[in-house]
Amino acid sequence: MNLLTVLQGIHRLQDLSKESTEQSTSPSDAGLPSEAKSSPLPVFNYDEVTKHRSLEDGIWVTYKGGVYDITEFVAMHPGGNKILLAAGGALEPFWALYAVHDQEYVLEILSQYKVGELSVEDQKKQEDTKASDPYASDPERHPVLRVNCKKPFNAEPPSEILTESYITPHVFFFKRNHLPVPQVDPASYRLQVEGLPGGELSLSLEDLKTQFPKHTVTAAMQCAGNRRSDMNNIKEVQGLNWGVSAIGNAKWGGTRLRDVLLAAGFGPEVANWARHVHFEGLDKDVTGTAYGTSIPISKAISEEGDVLLAYEMNGEDLPPDHGFPLRVVVPGVVGARNVKWLGRIVISAEESASHWQQHDYKGFSPGTDWSKVDPKSAPAIQELPIQSAITVPADGAVIDRSEETLTVKGYAWSGGGREVVRVDVSLDGGNTWQVAQLRNGDEGETTEPSPPPGRAWAWKLWELTAPLPPQAEELEIICKAVDNSYNVQPDTILPIWNLRGLLNNAWHRVKVRVRED
């Protein structure tokens, strides 16, 4: 079986999977275990399975009593090399951690690679050591959130909530966790700062709060996968199916990363060789690997970079889902670099070697598919491009002709501290455009003064009230924003399509129907 055949197989199976989902077959009903009973395949004991842990010897795994040779699949695993952690052992504890696998098409892909059965004794042993749920201590969340994945928890608010307030309350702020929420005792918490000439620096939460001045920064934060569902609708991508609400705007309070780095010994000597700052979370997978990533040193050390080690969100302690007791806030930069539950900072000449820096969170050409993607060919996403979306009205809404005017609302933001200077709105599918009213504060409040050039970290909310176009039975409403580098959003999604569904910043479109009286 060559790679192409396998890929075609995956696509076929994904299509099958969709059909059976439509027929309400629950993924947990999938036929793997029962199939196993009447299997004519050989029986292996666990010692045999554990010998297959490399590409040379083959990569074998077990799942519910079946033995699978997934060597050929490794290169195609959307999660990259992480899959090798399971080599020679059971998939169950990993799938409990990465619950995105709890889908029927995943089981169908797996079934293709079945090579045997696990001996009955070894099956029993595995059942006895069933993984306990690492997500059991995750915090409670508000039921209004639209859950994209339960474990790890990933959810966003209904879009109309976003434009209700300039500062997004933490309850409604999108949650994007890669792993279980760690339980951190603030009294014994320590932040390690490494790689600087003075040796390792260890700071308590109290140290961070009392030894350095407190700074506050109002900054929007956006997931690279925001608006992925629209991209997925046009052509299938891999990833959580985010709507337009994987973005929020908060007032962050904390210590400047710059101040901590200077206190830890950063100086002209270090500047000669240091190029990156690594952040490591306290959230860990079953092998003990923490979530990690890095940003360029220039952003971290610049006075104008405004990078915070934040202990407050909207004037209160960070909530558990947002990184209690400490997270990084890297204004203008993709959410993935704003590491939560921050445990360790390392100054380095190299980028972080983590999966999330080297293999994920990168953008590729629309012509690149899983068979030819080369992660080294694209830079890690840091600053995000110009973005805007409509939050009101909702797609599919019905408007009465008697209302005469229509109010359209939304948000707009650009990465890198570039200020949004204009939002154009069309009520007729892009034929004519009107300029929306921008605001950078809550209605009725004095708005904040314009930020210095290159430091516009917060979003802008916008609104347009215009006469309902006469005659039209259906309106295609579009918004597009412009930042002060005069970057604009592209017209359509397909030319920026990429296999992970990242960076969708095409014009946002919603359709509404006009009901005659």
Add this chain to the structure above:
Amino acid sequence: MNLLTVLQGIHRLQDLSKESTEQSTSPSDAGLPSEAKSSPLPVFNYDEVTKHRSLEDGIWVTYKGGVYDITEFVAMHPGGNKILLAAGGALEPFWALYAVHDQEYVLEILSQYKVGELSVEDQKKQEDTKASDPYASDPERHPVLRVNCKKPFNAEPPSEILTESYITPHVFFFKRNHLPVPQVDPASYRLQVEGLPGGELSLSLEDLKTQFPKHTVTAAMQCAGNRRSDMNNIKEVQGLNWGVSAIGNAKWGGTRLRDVLLAAGFGPEVANWARHVHFEGLDKDVTGTAYGTSIPISKAISEEGDVLLAYEMNGEDLPPDHGFPLRVVVPGVVGARNVKWLGRIVISAEESASHWQQHDYKGFSPGTDWSKVDPKSAPAIQELPIQSAITVPADGAVIDRSEETLTVKGYAWSGGGREVVRVDVSLDGGNTWQVAQLRNGDEGETTEPSPPPGRAWAWKLWELTAPLPPQAEELEIICKAVDNSYNVQPDTILPIWNLRGLLNNAWHRVKVRVRED
């Protein structure tokens, strides 16, 4: 006559003008003077005309013996308030300076406002004091340049020359002059630096070369009007009809602006109030007003901003057309702020009040026309957006089927020091995309190392060689670039159309025909 009627009149006249140009009527043959002979209009003497120099008293001007009340036209003048300089006097010296007026439709607009004849005695006086040509001492230029305007001189090279060398030779570097090229004696030249606590600083060319370290920066420079002709083809705009070659990439050598500002007394005190740095050229109009503009102080004073007071271009003294003996090079920022023949620098709390900062070089919504444009509503263009264009093959080229492969070449660049990370090329009108090969040096040479984040000032050249698509009789070739903030170019021009035809960074498209053997 209200504004709307006047505007409609202009558009109608512009259409008429095009038709008559097609019939080869020379603008200088336009009928104004002869019409005057049989005019039933009143006769004024010059003293009467000079009384009309304000909107209250009316704005009158004379042209070839006619008297015109242009009060209503002032608000619509594409060149803004500059027109008021001519109030109460003769247009001829201004039109000699701004030779863009040497077009028939301009005379036809003017004819609408005729209110009388100048007395025969005063006409004779005016002829005696005819303006001498202020462009007489402009330098010689290479005939290969495509001239968009002779006076002031504005010209670009054929696009295929751009991708012949990574560094653009000065002879082929686009020329964009707003006024005549000033004659500057390098021995007596002085740069004035004003607005700092130490008082005025006056620096000779020798001072600049010997009292400060020399820096070199390879940076592309692009006119905001680059690619205007494509925008004009879709819907008419005002401005010089640039193709894709109002851009070039040069190695600039000189003194850092930052070093000069620090030497002149810039410090924390000044940083508290200073927000902008004004630049004034030695190129002046008939009233003595110099070309001028400003940039934010943060860009000017930052070590990473790399702003130069350049006295060298590609290793030689600046050529007269490029600002001899000194110009500002503001990497990553629109050409208009890179003031040539620099005479004066002023530190200020305010932006430059000049026409080119306040009224021109701004971007507006596609829905904004001359009747409702508010210059205050848009920020002055500083950093430019992501851009790319095809230089080879030329639009309309014919390719032999027997060649089997097709090579497409072009340039890509983004403002603000954002590095171009990918160029996608389509040979089928955007249905499929291939990734082009990028280079940041000349072929065969060792390429320059990757610049630090945020300091990618130079362009990249790119190339794709691909099989000629079978069957196709015509190919629509498209390119689009991505920078490291993952900003992309918009698909089409109309949604970014603006009345001055600035900032056209839509996908660049050329069509070629395939000839069967």
